[in-house]
Amino acid sequence: MSASRRQVLASASAVGAGIVFTGALSELFAGTAAARSLGRTGYGPLVPDPEGLLDLPKGFRYRVLSREGAPLRSGEGPVPSNHDGMAAFSGRGGRTHLVRNHENRPTAKIRVPAVEGLTYDPEGHGGCTALELDSQGRVLSERVAIAGTAVNCAGGRTPWGTWLTCEETEDRAGDNGHTKDHGFIFEVHPTDPHRTGAVPLTAMGRFQHEAIAIDPRSGVVYETEDAFLKPFGLFYRFLPRKPLGGVGSLRAGGRLQAMRVPGVPDLSTVQETGASFDGIEWVDVPDPLATATPTRLQDYGSGGITHAQKLEGCYWGGTCVYFVSSFAHSAEGSAADHYGQIWRYDPHRRRLTLVIVFGPDTDVRLPGESPDNICLAPSGGLMVCEDGNGAQHVFGVTRGGEVYAMARGKQNIGTPEKPEWGEFAGVTFSPDGETMYVNCYTPGTTFAVTGPWHG
Numbered sequence: 262m263s264a265s266r267r268q269v270l271a272s273a274s275a276v277g278a279g280i281v282f283t284g285a286l287s288e289l290f291a292g293t294a295a296a297r298s299l300g301r302t303g304y305g306p307l308v309p310d311p312e313g314l315l316d317l318p319k320g321f322r323y324r325v326l327s328r329e330g331a332p333l334r335s336g337e338g339p340v341p342s343n344h345d346g347m348a349a350f351s352g353r354g355g356r357t358h359l360v361r362n363h364e365n366r367p368t369a370k371i372r373v374p375a376v377e378g379l380t381y382d383p384e385g386h387g388g389c390t391a392l393e394l395d396s397q398g399r400v401l402s403e404r405v406a407i408a409g410t411a412v413n414c415a416g417g418r419t420p421w422g423t424w425l426t427c428e429e430t431e432d433r434a435g436d437n438g439h440t441k442d443h444g445f446i447f448e449v450h451p452t453d454p455h456r457t458g459a460v461p462l463t464a465m466g467r468f469q470h471e472a473i474a475i476d477p478r479s480g481v482v483y484e485t486e487d488a489f490l491k492p493f494g495l496f497y498r499f500l501p502r503k504p505l506g507g508v509g510s511l512r513a514g515g516r517l518q519a520m521r522v523p524g525v526p527d528l529s530t531v532q533e534t535g536a537s538f539d540g541i542e543w544v545d546v547p548d549p550l551a552t553a554t555p556t557r558l559q560d561y562g563s564g565g566i567t568h569a570q571k572l573e574g575c576y577w578g579g580t581c582v583y584f585v586s587s588f589a590h591s592a593e594g595s596a597a598d599h600y601g602q603i604w605r606y607d608p609h610r611r612r613l614t615l616v617i618v619f620g621p622d623t624d625v626r627l628p629g630e631s632p633d634n635i636c637l638a639p640s641g642g643l644m645v646c647e648d649g650n651g652a653q654h655v656f657g658v659t660r661g662g663e664v665y666a667m668a669r670g671k672q673n674i675g676t677p678e679k680p681e682w683g684e685f686a687g688v689t690f691s692p693d694g695e696t697m698y699v700n701c702y703t704p705g706t707t708f709a710v711t712g713p714w715h716g
Contacts, residue, residue, distance in 0.1 A: 465549070494569060636688050
């Protein structure tokens with residue numbers, strides 16, 4: 262995103278922008294705790310942080326829970342780099358457990374330390390760390406939850422209270438020094454990581470995973486693929502042999518299928534919000550392990566398969582699954598251009614609908630391009646981590662579709678003459694809805710934000 266557009270957006274947000282998305286935003290929150298309405302223009306302008314870390318609206322405050330390079334409280338080594346996807350789980354006595362991804366490649370500054378019984382590939386630098394917080398939000402412990410994985414980008418929580426961490430890579434053994442194949446999903450227990458270990462859920466596919474969401478009624482797992490090269494990624498569903506079977510049940514395997522929208526080979530060609538497609542088809546992936554050919558390139562028969570660029574966030578809301586396409590660039594191979602979409606799939610009706618469009622095609626001040634991690638906010642609306650150039654924000658979106666700046670990163674990783682800021686990722690809320698947790702990717706920093714969420 263150009264600096265000038267960022268400046269326009271920041272200026273608009275500072276005065277409480279009355280901006281409306283294109284799309285039926287309010288339906289995203291039906292049947293959720295987010296049905297409680299938020300004020301029309303968010304929480305007011307951002308106040309500069311004298312510590313130079315995080316700007317927030319008046320009345321809000323933050324606590325730094327963890328920073329890369331500091332010692333892990335477990336003594337296992339330093340806090341790893343590249344903080345990414347994250348989820349919060351409730352614990353006993355008002356405690357909260359965070360599981361945090363580290364999107365580490367072999368070039369990462371600080372790898373996830375290898376720990377016996379929790380390491381998949383000794384040459385994998387990614388993984389997850391787990392933090393335990395007391396009822397006052399203070400860090401009690403911080404430890405490795407899984408190691409030896411690679412490029413752990415996002416993931417998703419399970420209905421039985423574990424985290425599925427996703428590898429965004431297709432590296433095989435021998436690539437980049439790895440000793441095992443990568444591109445899998447792993448289950449991580451937030452309080453007892455050795456219970457889940459470091460076991461790849463191979464039946465769920467080997468590809469550039471981004472995020473997952475699970476239908477709490479049927480146990481079907483939906484998966485997004487953030488493939489970097491054309492043809493781009495697919496939207497998948499996994500039909501477990503033991504649906505909703507609890508910790509370890511996904512190891513029993515199942516069927517992996519890819520979504521086919523009849524007559525639509527590329528979702529970027531759909532530009533109008535409200536556009537719906539019935540009769541969505543699900544086609545078995547011929548070789549989920551991609552032993553010879555990446556899953557997105559395999560033969561799906563005469564009807565082909567439906568691709569989309571930059572499939573990112575994925576979450577369950579009400580009776581439907583929602584997934585994000587961060588952007589589409591025709592210059593990179595997409596059939597058309599857009600600055601971000603949110604799609605809804607209704608399993609009962611087998612209907613796919615484009616519900617939100619981001620970006621300057623709708624309003625120059627909107628927070629696109631590149632919506633990335635998205636979560637439902639208990640106080641009403643969405644929280645969106647924007648992943649682009651220039652200033653980095655967490656934006657809120659009210660149920661009425663109005664956009665406001667919730668946070669702005671102030672850690673300059675560039676120079677005074679050419680400042681740069683690390684993107685935000687892993688936005689999530691505490692089980693009681695009173696604290697927003699969010700990561701700065703670089704330098705890896707985990708924040709806890711409290712304040713008048715219901716004011």
